[in-house]
Amino acid sequence: MRNRPASRHRRRPIVVTTATLRLGIVFLLLLCAAGASANGVAASGCNSLGTSINLAPAAEENAVGTTHSVTATVTELCQPKSGVTVSFTVTGANPQTGSAVTNGSGEATLSYKGKKAGTDNITSSFKTLGTTETSNEVTKVWTTPTVKSTKSCNSVTYTFSGFPNAPNNTVQEWVQVDGKVVYKGTFIFNGPSGSNTVSVSVPPGHHAITANAKWNTNGVTGEKDMPRPGGITCHVFVGYADSSHFEQNAHPTPWQGDPGVIFEGCGYGGTDTCPMSEGEDVYDAGAIRIDAPAQEGVTVSGASVQVGPCSYAPWPGLNVTVPAGGILILTETGKQKCTATSTAEQDNFDTSQSFLQSTQYQEFLQTGECSNDGYIPAITLTINGKTSTLSDTGQILNGGGIDPDLCQHVNEAHDWVQIK
Numbered sequence: 001m002r003n004r005p006a007s008r009h010r011r012r013p014i015v016v017t018t019a020t021l022r023l024g025i026v027f028l029l030l031l032c033a034a035g036a037s038a039n040g041v042a043a044s045g046c047n048s049l050g051t052s053i054n055l056a057p058a059a060e061e062n063a064v065g066t067t068h069s070v071t072a073t074v075t076e077l078c079q080p081k082s083g084v085t086v087s088f089t090v091t092g093a094n095p096q097t098g099s100a101v102t103n104g105s106g107e108a109t110l111s112y113k114g115k116k117a118g119t120d121n122i123t124s125s126f127k128t129l130g131t132t133e134t135s136n137e138v139t140k141v142w143t144t145p146t147v148k149s150t151k152s153c154n155s156v157t158y159t160f161s162g163f164p165n166a167p168n169n170t171v172q173e174w175v176q177v178d179g180k181v182v183y184k185g186t187f188i189f190n191g192p193s194g195s196n197t198v199s200v201s202v203p204p205g206h207h208a209i210t211a212n213a214k215w216n217t218n219g220v221t222g223e224k225d226m227p228r229p230g231g232i233t234c235h236v237f238v239g240y241a242d243s244s245h246f247e248q249n250a251h252p253t254p255w256q257g258d259p260g261v262i263f264e265g266c267g268y269g270g271t272d273t274c275p276m277s278e279g280e281d282v283y284d285a286g287a288i289r290i291d292a293p294a295q296e297g298v299t300v301s302g303a304s305v306q307v308g309p310c311s312y313a314p315w316p317g318l319n320v321t322v323p324a325g326g327i328l329i330l331t332e333t334g335k336q337k338c339t340a341t342s343t344a345e346q347d348n349f350d351t352s353q354s355f356l357q358s359t360q361y362q363e364f365l366q367t368g369e370c371s372n373d374g375y376i377p378a379i380t381l382t383i384n385g386k387t388s389t390l391s392d393t394g395q396i397l398n399g400g401g402i403d404p405d406l407c408q409h410v411n412e413a414h415d416w417v418q419i420k
Contacts, residue, residue, distance in 0.1 A: 050076070051075065051076045051081065051126075053072055053075075053134070054136060055070055055073075055124045055136055055138050056070065058139070060140055060141070061165070062164060063145055063162055063219075063220045064114050064115065064116065064144050064220065065113065065114070065221070066113065066166075066218065066219040067112065067113050068113075069109055070109070070110050071108070072086045072109075072110075073102075073105075073106050074086065074102050075106055080105050081102060082102050082103060082104050084102045084106075084108070084126050085108075086108035086124050086125070086126050088123070089122070089125075090110075090120050090122050091122075092120040092121050094116055098110045108124070114140070117143060119140070119141050120140040120142070121139055123135055123137050143161075144162055145161070146161045147213045147226070149213075149226045151228050153200075153234035153235060153293075154200065154202070155197050155200060156183070156198050156200055156209075157197040158173055158211065158213060159194075160189065160193055160194045161193045163189075163193065164192065166218040168188055168218070169190065169217045170187075170215065171186070171188075171189075171214070172184075172213065172214045173196075173211070175200050175209070175210070177203075179208070201293045201295040202234040202235075203298055203384055204234055204290045204381075204383050205381055205383045205384075206233045207234065207386075207388075208228075208232075209232045210228070211225075212224070212226070235291040235293065235418075236288070236379070236381070236390060236418070236419045237288070237290075237291070238288055238377075238392050238397050238419060239251075239289065239396060240252070240285070240287060240396060241283035241284070241285055241287055242284050242412040242413040243284075244277045244280070244282045246277075247413075251287070252287060252413070252414065252415045253415065254327060258327075260325065263329050263331075264315055264318070264333070265281075265283070265329070265332060265333060266281040266333060267281075268333035268334075269316075269317075272334075273334035273335055274332060274347060282347075283347075284350050285348075286331065286349050286350075287331040288303065288305075288379060290328040290329075290383070291327050292327070292328075293325075295324060297321060297323045297326065298322050299319070299322070299385075300318060300328055300382065301318060301319045301382045301383075302380070303318055303330055303382070305349075305377055305378065305380070307375050307377045307378075307397060307398050308357055308373065308398075310357060312349050314332060314334065314348040331349055332348055332349035335348060336348030351397040352398050352403045352404065352405070354373070354398050355370075355403040355406070359373075360372070364406075370403075370406070372401030372402060374401060376391055376392065377391070377398055378391060391419070392419060394417055396414055399412055399414075
């Protein structure tokens with residue numbers, strides 16, 4: 001047997017260039033990404049060359065008392081990996097740990113209830129080949145439901161925030177005036193916040209008013225009472241008239257003879273003893289206006305005013321029923337001095353001349369300059385059997401603490417100003 005001659009052709013070695021290697025890696029990455037997309041796994045949440053874990057949602061906010069869930073997704077070569085035990089760690093307001101096993105989609109979920117307000121930071125992890133893979137960190141903000149209210153003589157506005165981000169949050173509302181419920185109802189809103197305004201009818205005078213709210217909705221419960229500090233003064237106004245036959249309209253409006261006005265002034269009690277000019281009553285006096293709410297009438301059975309040392313009570317035996325939507329005006333009813341030593345006052349409600357009883361008036365006599373006497377008129381009214389004292393902090397009844405006629409030589413008339 002003869003030996004065959006050796007082949008003239010030798011096998012050439014395979015040479016892999018750097019460019020070829022890079023191209024292969026890119027192809028592998030694209031192949032993994034396509035496979036991940038086909039299996040519902042985001043390419044950004046996987047490691048194409050190994051295992052990875054991604055935690056979601058990144059950030060959420062809910063009310064204390066509700067349940068929050070986070071889901072960890074485990075992948076291997078961008079494919080969902082089932083049967084992996086995932087550990088969860090919560091730090092912050094509600095620290096705790098937990099674990100769950102991934103399902104066929106590579107997902108494991110932790111659900112827990114927030115018991116305290118604040119921020120939780122959450123991570124997830126799993127062990128593989130002796131190492132620990134840790135996810136991104138997500139946050140959860142827990143809020144306490146907040147209720148605020150704004151009150152007026154005619155309405156109360158409730159504002160809600162920090163409630164569960166869920167439909168049909170339901171709150172019971174009621175409003176009390178002097179301990180009596182004047183409104184009761186239910187408000188339903190969707191999402192964490194809402195606002196509504198309810199109508200109320202607060203009688204004239206000074207009253208305690210409280211807005212109340214109570215809820216047991218979407219996993220959260222609570223109650224809040226919101227009294228208005230210092231109470232509320234409603235439907236009482238002060239003004240000043242300085243009229244004569246020369247200036248018949250120098251008074252606040254509405255006034256005597258206007259629609260809906262019950263006027264208790266000159267002629268009160270059946271006899272007119274007011275100062276007169278050319279046969280007409282002269283009004284140089286403060287005035288009080290009381291408006292009855294549109295929904296109900298009121299009864300006024302007492303009224304008096306104290307300005308510094310001067311006491312005014314020109315309506316003895318007052319007992320007037322004001323119909324719903326009506327107006328009662330109280331002003332001078334005759335001649336009277338505020339004190340035995342004052343000779344300048346001509347009528348029994350010339351409240352600006354209380355200035356004559358002040359040390360500032362004595363200074364005026366020396367210097368010819370006026371300064372505020374600091375007297376704050378106190379108005380005591382009995383309405384619907386309830387007596388309260390209101391403060392005219394704007395000093396409308398006493399001309400800003402001076403006598404404008406004496407000090408400034410001007411007409412003293414002033415339009416109505418509501419007492420707050």
